[in-house]
Amino acid sequence: MVMTAAERIPGVEVRHDAPSGPALREVVFDVEDLTVAYGGKSALSGVSLEVYKNFVTAFIGPSGCGKSTFIRCFNRMNDLIPSATVDGTILYHGEDLYGREVDPVEVRRLIGMVFQKPNPFPKSIFDNVAFGPRVLGLKDGLDDRVRHALEQAALWDEVKSRLKESALSLSGGQQQRLCIARALAVEPEVILMDEPASALDPISTTRIEDLMDELKREYTIVIVTHNMQQAARVADMTAFFSVEVDENRDARTGILVEYDVTSKIFTNPSDQRTEDYVTGRFG
Amino acid sequence: MSAAATTLVAAKPRGRVLGAVFMGYLLLSLAIGFALLLWLLVDIAATGLPYIDRALFLNDPSADPAIAGARPAILGTLYIGALLLVFTVPLGVGTAIYLEEYADKERWYNRLLELNIQNLAAVPSIVYGILGLAFLVRGLGLGRVLLAGAMILTLLVLPVVIIASREAIRAVSASIRQGAFALGATKWQVVWRQVLPAAAPGMATGSILALSRAIGETAPLLLVGALTYVAFNPSLLDQFTVLPIQIFQWTSRPQEEFKVLAAAAIIVLLAILLSLNAVAIWVRNRYQKRW
Numbered sequence: 001m002v003m004t005a006a007e008r009i010p011g012v013e014v015r016h017d018a019p020s021g022p023a024l025r026e027v028v029f030d031v032e033d034l035t036v037a038y039g040g041k042s043a044l045s046g047v048s049l050e051v052y053k054n055f056v057t058a059f060i061g062p063s064g065c066g067k068s069t070f071i072r073c074f075n076r077m078n079d080l081i082p083s084a085t086v087d088g089t090i091l092y093h094g095e096d097l098y099g100r101e102v103d104p105v106e107v108r109r110l111i112g113m114v115f116q117k118p119n120p121f122p123k124s125i126f127d128n129v130a131f132g133p134r135v136l137g138l139k140d141g142l143d144d145r146v147r148h149a150l151e152q153a154a155l156w157d158e159v160k161s162r163l164k165e166s167a168l169s170l171s172g173g174q175q176q177r178l179c180i181a182r183a184l185a186v187e188p189e190v191i192l193m194d195e196p197a198s199a200l201d202p203i204s205t206t207r208i209e210d211l212m213d214e215l216k217r218e219y220t221i222v223i224v225t226h227n228m229q230q231a232a233r234v235a236d237m238t239a240f241f242s243v244e245v246d247e248n249r250d251a252r253t254g255i256l257v258e259y260d261v262t263s264k265i266f267t268n269p270s271d272q273r274t275e276d277y278v279t280g281r282f283g
Numbered sequence: 284m285s286a287a288a289t290t291l292v293a294a295k296p297r298g299r300v301l302g303a304v305f306m307g308y309l310l311l312s313l314a315i316g317f318a319l320l321l322w323l324l325v326d327i328a329a330t331g332l333p334y335i336d337r338a339l340f341l342n343d344p345s346a347d348p349a350i351a352g353a354r355p356a357i358l359g360t361l362y363i364g365a366l367l368l369v370f371t372v373p374l375g376v377g378t379a380i381y382l383e384e385y386a387d388k389e390r391w392y393n394r395l396l397e398l399n400i401q402n403l404a405a406v407p408s409i410v411y412g413i414l415g416l417a418f419l420v421r422g423l424g425l426g427r428v429l430l431a432g433a434m435i436l437t438l439l440v441l442p443v444v445i446i447a448s449r450e451a452i453r454a455v456s457a458s459i460r461q462g463a464f465a466l467g468a469t470k471w472q473v474v475w476r477q478v479l480p481a482a483a484p485g486m487a488t489g490s491i492l493a494l495s496r497a498i499g500e501t502a503p504l505l506l507v508g509a510l511t512y513v514a515f516n517p518s519l520l521d522q523f524t525v526l527p528i529q530i531f532q533w534t535s536r537p538q539e540e541f542k543v544l545a546a547a548a549i550i551v552l553l554a555i556l557l558s559l560n561a562v563a564i565w566v567r568n569r570y571q572k573r574w
Contacts, residue, residue: 082389105468105469112466119456121462122480123480132466135469
């Protein structure tokens with residue numbers, strides 16, 4: 001049922017703006033048979049897929065399908081939940097992300113994250129962006145680093161005259177771009193975005209989407225979204241997750257139904273469940 | 284169109300009488316508390332204000348009310364207050380951080396610890412006094428000294444400071460912690476650079492309010508051996524007295540002049556407490572206003 005993208009990719013038409021097909025791209029994450037449980041209850045089961053460099057990879061699916069749980073495995077945020085257990089492997093450039101010697105703090109430096117609700121720190125705009133570099137001891141050229149991150153996040157022009165003001169004085173959309181800038185300031189390789197635009201208005205959402213298109217030249221982006229149109233607009237690859245209900249044990253667990261280039265998922269999916277979902281017959 | 288759908292006039296006065304009665308009750312309870320407090324304050328002020336003079340602040344207590352002052356007691360109260368701040372804040376905040384950020388709440392010993400702290404906050408102060416007498420004054424052999432008094436008051440307010448600090452830490456949004464962790468911050472950096480600054484106003488307010496409660500305490504200090512007559516400036520390892528005890532001693536004297544002196548001393552104590560509370564409010568506003 002679950003196939004890796006590479007097995008499916010040959011012969012599939014890719015997005016016009018993708019310079020090369022996924023099969024030729026460098027694999028950033030290689031997920032193999034991943035299962036996540038909270039307090040023994042499995043939230044996500046048997047997921048295998050590959051995430052490619054400089055692609056936007058979207059995870060879509062109904063509520064409770066484990067897509068947010070899944071994205072939090074990539075930067076080991078699930079480690080912060082004592083009851084969470086992760087089985088299976090995630091290779092990051094061939095190295096086991098959950099290996100014994102791996103420091104989750106180092107993982108999170110290389111793999112940044114933007115959350116569903118904008119969560120600026122109750123500090124100034126400057127201090128928000130500077131926080132990451134400061135905790136990592138990157139004190140040289142801090143001003144330039146902050147400026148560069150804000151420029152990348154398309155926020156510089158709006159805030160350059162008030163860097164000392166509270167980040168909480170920004171609008172919701174600006175706050176989310178600030179959180180993106182904050183993640184960029186530590187120069188990660190990957191940016192994980194957990195429904196980054198779900199709390200924003202349509203104009204702010206468009207700006208975030210444009211930003212993703214811009215950022216994928218330099219970064220690899222993984223995004224969880226509730227919004228199928230958003231996945232169709234921004235993602236190169238899309239994974240559709242669903243919920244499998246076990247009536248006997250009253251258990252619900254998320255599974256990966258289909259993973260493919262975005263155009264295939266939305267126009268010619270191989271699985272009936274994907275088709276039902278993307279055409280709006282389910283979820 | 285039916286009449287029921289268009290009329291805006293209520294058919295029945297649904298509980299409006301009850302609402303008015305309830306409002307009346309609320310105002311009454313407010314009035315009783317407020318009136319009593321006001322009466323006390325006015326009475327004390329009328330009696331004591333004329334006697335607040337240099338002698339009260341500068342002189343030692345004396346059998347002659349005309350020259351008696353409360354200098355050792357005022358200084359004792361200030362010393363105890365300063366020591367309390369030094370003892371309770373690091374201990375209380377430290378414990379609160381451990382319990383909120385580090386303790387695994389599934390473990391039985393952490394739950395036991397929590398339960399204990401909650402209960403300790405409700406233990407009568409006289410019990411702390413007995414503890415202080417048994418373990419500090421006699422057990423440790425400290426004697427009836429200021430340090431012992433400060434230590435026992437520390438134990439008395441520590442649970443309150445811990446609980447207030449935990450509330451303040453808990454009020455820091457989890458999204459801030461996650462945001463910091465996601466940037467590659469270590470646990471120490473998250474706690475030190477995000478959680479503590481955000482919780483500081485709440486912790487400061489809670490600590491200062493607990494401190495002002497301790498400064499008004501009499502019972503445990505009587506047991507630890509604060510004296511009613513001290514005619515020298517306090518020091519750490521010396522006998523001592525504090526304002527509430529001085530007030531207690533003056534009011535129990537038969538002469539009217541001492542009762543008036545007591546009223547003046549009460550005003551001084553109130554002024555110290557109110558300034559502490561004012562500092563608490565100032566700290567809270569200052570840090571909240573910044574963001």
